[in-house]
C-alpha cells in the first residue's frame with residue numbers, strides 16, 4: 300500500500316516530535332503493509348510556514364535514518380497545504396511542493412466549516428497550470444458533507460479527493476463514515492489515506508479500510524496513489540467508484556455495528 304497523506308516528519312507539525320518517534324511510526328507503517336509513504340506536513344500560513352526546501356531536507360534526513368535502521372519504507376516529499384490565496388504566488392515562484400515533487404498533484408486542505416469564495420478560483424488556476432488538486436478528507440468539511448453535489452461538481456472539473464481510512468472505519472463518528480463511504484461508492488474520492496500523526500489508530504485504520512473495501516482496495520490504496528507518486532495520469536476506470544454493479548450490497552457498508560469485515564459486501 301502507498302499512503303499519500305502522512306504526518307511523519309519529525310518536529311515539523313503536530314506529528315512525531317523526534318526522529319525516533321518518526322522511526323517508530325515508520326515501523327508501524329511497515330507492519331501495516333505499507334511500502335511507501337508521502338510525507339505531507341501541514342503548511343498553514345502563520346502556523347506552519349514550511350518552505351519547500353525545508354521539507355525536502357527533512358525527508359532526505361528521515362530516509363537516511365530509515366536506511367540506517369534497516370526499515371523498509373520509502374518516504375517521499377509532499378505537503379498538505381491549507382487552501383489560501385498564497386498558493387498561486389507560491390506556484391508561480393516554483394515554491395509549491397506537489398506530492399513527490401512531480402509537479403502534477405497537490406494535497407489541499409479546505410477549511411472545516413465552509414468554502415470561501417476564492418477557493419474555487421484557486422483550484423481552477425491550479426488546474427490551468429497543470430496541477431491537479433486533491434482535496435484532503437472531504438468528509439470532514441461541513442459544507443461538502445451537507446452537499447455531496449458540490450464534491451461531484453468538483454470531480455467533474457477534474458479535482459480529486461482523498462478520504463481518510465479512519466473515517467471509513469468509523470473512527471470519526473457515523474456522519475463522517477457515511478460521507479466517506481459515499482465518496483468511495485460514488486467515485487468522488489479516488490484515494491484512501493491515513494492522515495496518521497504517529498503510530499496511531501489512524502495509521503492502523505489503513506489496513507482495516509483495505510479489508511472493508513475488498514476488491515476495490517487496490518485502486519484506492521495502491522493503483523491510484525501509485526499514479527500520484529509517479530506523476531502520471533490516472534486510469535479513467537479509477538473514477539468509477541467502488542462498484543456500481545454491486546450497489547445493493549454496498550448498502551451493507553452503511554450499517555453500523557456489524558462487527559465483521561465488509562469485504563464480502565463489496
Ligand SMILES: [Fe+2]
Nearest residue numbers: 304306379494
Ligand atoms: Fe493531514
